Amino acid sequence: MSETLPAEATLVACLCAAWCGTCTSYRGTLAAAAAAHPELHFAWIDIEDDSDALGEAALDIEDFPTLMLLRAGRPLFHGTVLPHAGTLARLLAALAEHSLAPGDAARVPPAMAAAVWRLAPLRPV
Numbered sequence: 001m002s003e004t005l006p007a008e009a010t011l012v013a014c015l016c017a018a019w020c021g022t023c024t025s026y027r028g029t030l031a032a033a034a035a036a037h038p039e040l041h042f043a044w045i046d047i048e049d050d051s052d053a054l055g056e057a058a059l060d061i062e063d064f065p066t067l068m069l070l071r072a073g074r075p076l077f078h079g080t081v082l083p084h085a086g087t088l089a090r091l092l093a094a095l096a097e098h099s100l101a102p103g104d105a106a107r108v109p110p111a112m113a114a115a116v117w118r119l120a121p122l123r124p125v
Helices: 021-036 056-060 085-096 110-122
Strands: 010-016 041-046 066-071 074-080
Touching (some): 010 110, 021 085, 041 110, 066 085, 074 085
Parallel strands (some): 010 041
Antiparallel strands (some): 010 066, 066 074
C-alpha cells in the first residue's frame, strides 16, 4: 500500500490495543475480510501506540474491537462490534448497499478521523 490513501478510498480501520486478546484474535478475521474485499483499504491501529497522533478521544475507547469506517476521510461508521466474521460481513454488506448505520460516526473528532486516515497506509492489517 502507498503512504497515502487515494482521495475517494473507503477505509476500514480497527482501533485496537496490543494487550487485548480479543483484538489479537480478531486480526485474522479482519485480514480475511481484507483479502475478500480488495476494493476497500484495511488498517490495524493501536490506540496506545498511536495515541499522540489520534488524540485524547482514542483513549476514551473502552471496548474492542472498535471499527472506524471512512470514505474520503469522512467517518461513515464508528463503534464497537462483536468480534465475529459474520458481524463484519454484515457491516461491509451494509456499507456496499449504502445502508450503513452510522454508530457514533457523528461524534468522531475531526482530528482523530484525519489521523486514522493518515496512519492507515502505515498500519495495514
